[in-house]
Amino acid sequence: MTSPTAPVTPNPHFPHLFTPLQINGLTLPNRIVMGSMHTGLEDRVWDTDKLAAYYAERARGGAGLIITGGFATSRAGQLVILGGKMTNTLEVVRHRTITRAVHEAGGLIAMQLIHAGRYGYNPFKVAAGSEPSPIHPFKHLKMTDRIIWHTIKTFGQSAKLAERAGYDAIELMGGEGYLINQFLCPHTNDRTDKWGGSTENRQRFLVEIIKEVRKQVSADFPVILRQSIADFVKNGQTWDEIALMARKAEEFGVDAINTDIGWHEAGVPTIVTSVPRGAFVKFTERLRDEVSIPLIASNRINTPEFAEDILERGRVDAVSMARPMLADPDLPNKARDGRSDEINTCIGCNQACLDHAFVGKKVSCLLNPRAGRETTLTLGATRRARHVAVIGAGPAGLAAAVSAAQRGHRVELFEAGESIGGQFSIAARIPGKEEFNETIRYYTRQLEINNVTVHLGKRVSAEEILDGSASAAKGEAAKFDDVVIATGVVPRIPDIPGIDHPMVMSYADAVLGRRDIGKRVAVIGAGGIGFDVTEFLTVDESPTLNLKEWEQEWGVSEDLSIPGFVTKPRPLPPVREVFLVQRKPGRQGKTLGKTSGWVHRAAVKMKGVEQISGATYDLIDDEGLHITVHDKEGNETGKRVLEVDNVVVCAGQESVRDLVDPLTVAGITTHVIGGADLASELDAKRAIRQGTEVAASLP
Numbered sequence: 046m047t048s049p050t051a052p053v054t055p056n057p058h059f060p061h062l063f064t065p066l067q068i069n070g071l072t073l074p075n076r077i078v079m080g081s082m083h084t085g086l087e088d089r090v091w092d093t094d095k096l097a098a099y100y101a102e103r104a105r106g107g108a109g110l111i112i113t114g115g116f117a118t119s120r121a122g123q124l125v126i127l128g129g130k131m132t133n134t135l136e137v138v139r140h141r142t143i144t145r146a147v148h149e150a151g152g153l154i155a156m157q158l159i160h161a162g163r164y165g166y167n168p169f170k171v172a173a174g175s176e177p178s179p180i181h182p183f184k185h186l187k188m189t190d191r192i193i194w195h196t197i198k199t200f201g202q203s204a205k206l207a208e209r210a211g212y213d214a215i216e217l218m219g220g221e222g223y224l225i226n227q228f229l230c231p232h233t234n235d236r237t238d239k240w241g242g243s244t245e246n247r248q249r250f251l252v253e254i255i256k257e258v259r260k261q262v263s264a265d266f267p268v269i270l271r272q273s274i275a276d277f278v279k280n281g282q283t284w285d286e287i288a289l290m291a292r293k294a295e296e297f298g299v300d301a302i303n304t305d306i307g308w309h310e311a312g313v314p315t316i317v318t319s320v321p322r323g324a325f326v327k328f329t330e331r332l333r334d335e336v337s338i339p340l341i342a343s344n345r346i347n348t349p350e351f352a353e354d355i356l357e358r359g360r361v362d363a364v365s366m367a368r369p370m371l372a373d374p375d376l377p378n379k380a381r382d383g384r385s386d387e388i389n390t391c392i393g394c395n396q397a398c399l400d401h402a403f404v405g406k407k408v409s410c411l412l413n414p415r416a417g418r419e420t421t422l423t424l425g426a427t428r429r430a431r432h433v434a435v436i437g438a439g440p441a442g443l444a445a446a447v448s449a450a451q452r453g454h455r456v457e458l459f460e461a462g463e464s465i466g467g468q469f470s471i472a473a474r475i476p477g478k479e480e481f482n483e484t485i486r487y488y489t490r491q492l493e494i495n496n497v498t499v500h501l502g503k504r505v506s507a508e509e510i511l512d513g514s515a516s517a518a519k520g521e522a523a524k525f526d527d528v529v530i531a532t533g534v535v536p537r538i539p540d541i542p543g544i545d546h547p548m549v550m551s552y553a554d555a556v557l558g559r560r561d562i563g564k565r566v567a568v569i570g571a572g573g574i575g576f577d578v579t580e581f582l583t584v585d586e587s588p589t590l591n592l593k594e595w596e597q598e599w600g601v602s603e604d605l606s607i608p609g610f611v612t613k614p615r616p617l618p619p620v621r622e623v624f625l626v627q628r629k630p631g632r633q634g635k636t637l638g639k640t641s642g643w644v645h646r647a648a649v650k651m652k653g654v655e656q657i658s659g660a661t662y663d664l665i666d667d668e669g670l671h672i673t674v675h676d677k678e679g680n681e682t683g684k685r686v687l688e689v690d691n692v693v694v695c696a697g698q699e700s701v702r703d704l705v706d707p708l709t710v711a712g713i714t715t716h717v718i719g720g721a722d723l724a725s726e727l728d729a730k731r732a733i734r735q736g737t738e739v740a741a742s743l744p
């Protein structure tokens with residue numbers, strides 16, 4: 046165990062988190078490491094300034110160490126065609142812009158070196174074995190002995206270039222199923238030469254890379270290894286192999302291990318919001334018995350309180366917070382100053398980060414649309430404060446109100462309900478989406494500290510806005526300069542015979558517990574909300590799974606001699622029999638998130654939900670829901686009666702726009718955002734982005 050240099054005065058709020066950490070020649074001011082995330086800005090030279098600004102903002106926010114997204118050590122190792130790499134002196138010059146910006150902002154930055162292997166979206170790719178990638182289309186070339194040695198050299202060369210570019214450390218990507226991990230695992234390494242077969246042979250590639258890198262960089266230059274300590278794939282590594290590899294890494298000159306969990310193709314979710322916080326820290330803690338170099342824990346660590354608890358237990362030296370630093374670049378400084386209630390906590394939704402990365406879009410954050418747009422979406426102080434009315438305290442209205450107030454505008458927020466959050470508060474009641482409550486907490490606090498006047502239980506009319514009687518102010522001061530209409534959406538009531546039958550209820554009524562729900566339920570509509578509601582209906586009233594139950598549900602093995610630690614999932618039985626029905630033919634849940642959709646689809650399947658596509662809704666009566674079912678070609682295949690106690694309607698939403706015309710016609714400056722603007726394809730990502738953009742657009 047490393048013994049950190051004791052600070053003169055321990056931080057009163059998070060003493061362990063704010064203790065410096067020594068990694069070889071580098072002293073981190075605190076234990077918060079911003080883990081590597083590919084943003085899409087790495088790949089194009091003209092995005093260098095944007096990338097520098099993105100990292101500099103996080104350095105100013107107090108991150109102990111920033112690790113860049115992965116830069117390839119060769120063209121064959123690129124994540125995407127023409128993706129970011131570190132292979133020549135021109136690239137060194139480009140990267141000095143980044144390292145300079147971070148250093149000027151008072152931060153430290155490490156470059157992650159990656160070879161994607163079979164995970165490359167790249168026609169030139171090479172890989173350890175013959176097994177094709179299940180996530181990318183291009184075929185790869187199985188590496189020859191000559192290519193292997195060349196690849197080892199490229200790691201050394203790139204490490205040397207990174208040091209010359211001013212990086213404070215490098216991280217070798219050895220996890221998540223990328224090339225190094227592909228060599229380590231029998232799952233992807235079917236070689237019969239000296240690079241495959243026995244544990245020693247499979248580990249040889251990484252050992253040689255470490256030796257080569259150590260040869261090429263200065264003795265005190267930190268080399269961090271991102272090591273997969275739980276592959277969660279069949280034929281993954283056993284614990285003994287992982288422990289042995291960690292010991293070898295230390296022996297051959299790795300200065301810290303940043304632990305990594307799960308491959309991209311793993312059947313166990315590892316970072317989505319339904320994964321319990323810190324679910325995998327125990328794996329990192331177990332490694333403590335094997336090595337004495339610093340260990341960094343990662344995955345679903347999103348608050349300083351949780352991080353402090355981990356560090357206090359004394360078996361881990363630092364925590365990796367990647368997405369939490371996207372959501373709030375000032376997380377470390379806020380924690381340091383005892384203002385952790387002001388942190389915009391990452392909710393693990395993946396909607397604007399990983400989901401974007403996997404479809405080649407620039408990464409941002411659902412909660413913080415400025416992420417990746419630091420130079421273009423700015424919220425500078427206003428020179429002339431305006432009196433702004435924001436109507437509706439859903440995500441759109443909250444983002445608009447807080448951002449406008451932060452800029453110095455005088456903001457009043459009107460909400461018809463008794464609390465803030467809008468539809469998002471319903472989302473927070475779904476099992477596995479409890480993190481969404483953090484967003485409500487964040488906005489509650491931000492409204493307070495930014496002096497927004499909040500009117501709860503106040504459904505305002507256009508007249509009250511126009512004559513100023515809605516305002517807390519009096520006389521001329523009550524008149525509004527701008528009105529932001531963020532009145533959101535209401536559930537759509539489809540036109541089905543019997544829709545007013547007492548057994549029918551909206552998703553809001555079901556989730557908010559306004560109505561009793563029977564044991565057999567049909568859900569109309571299999572969109573995002575239909576899936577969420579179905580999951581809600583299949584579990585009991587206190588849905589949060591403890592870690593043990595969650596591991597059972599997803600088949601995480603307690604027996605670490607099992608390769609990859611995966612076993613047969615043992616889900617808890619459903620508390621209700623649920624039918625999930627949609628009109629479209631074909632597979633359900635196609636529109637769910639790229640990286641989270643499979644988890645929802647698997648969760649519904651494991652609860653035995655009957656999924657019916659291609660249905661038309663004929664009638665709802667005392668017998669239940671009468672449907673006609675069609676095949677993919679639209680031919681009728683039969684009629685059915687789903688004998689249920691209740692029907693829950695999740696058939697999309699409609700905009701609430703009753704204030705738009707009267708206010709616009711009256712000539713007042715109006716801005717319509719979120720669901721009020723457009724109900725189709727609405728999500729909190731768009732709502733918050735529009736709210737932030739409207740605040741940025743005010744003079």
Ligand code: FAD
Binds near residue numbers: 718730
């Ligand atoms: P709303 O949330 O509808 O808020 C509008 C607010 O305006 C309401 O509070 C309403 O009371 C108020 N209002 C209306 N008229 C007036 C008036 N005249 N005066 C005062 N107040 C008024 N999105 C995601 O991105 N990811 C998810 O995982 C996700 N999961 C979801 C799960 C569920 C179960 C549900 C129901 C929604 C989910 N959503 C999710 C959708 C997300 O919550 C909505 O897209 C988002 O809330 C829309 O924001 P909004 O501010 O435009 O509208």
Ligand code: NAP
Binds near residue numbers: 540
């Ligand atoms: P949605 O995804 O558009 O789904 C609406 C569903 O209702 C569809 O399955 C549609 O399918 C059905 N439908 C539409 N009109 C109907 C009608 N007249 N009669 C019967 N069925 C009808 O919308 P949503 O589920 O309400 O979700 C709203 C938004 O919240 C979505 O845009 C989503 O992005 C967001 N959200 C996201 C997540 C997430 O995990 N990322 C989770 C929840 C919600 P058919 O037409 O085939 O029947």
Ligand code: SF4
Binds near residue numbers: 368369399409410413
């Ligand atoms: Fe976290 Fe969601 Fe933002 Fe990604 S988009 S950083 S998961 S809050």
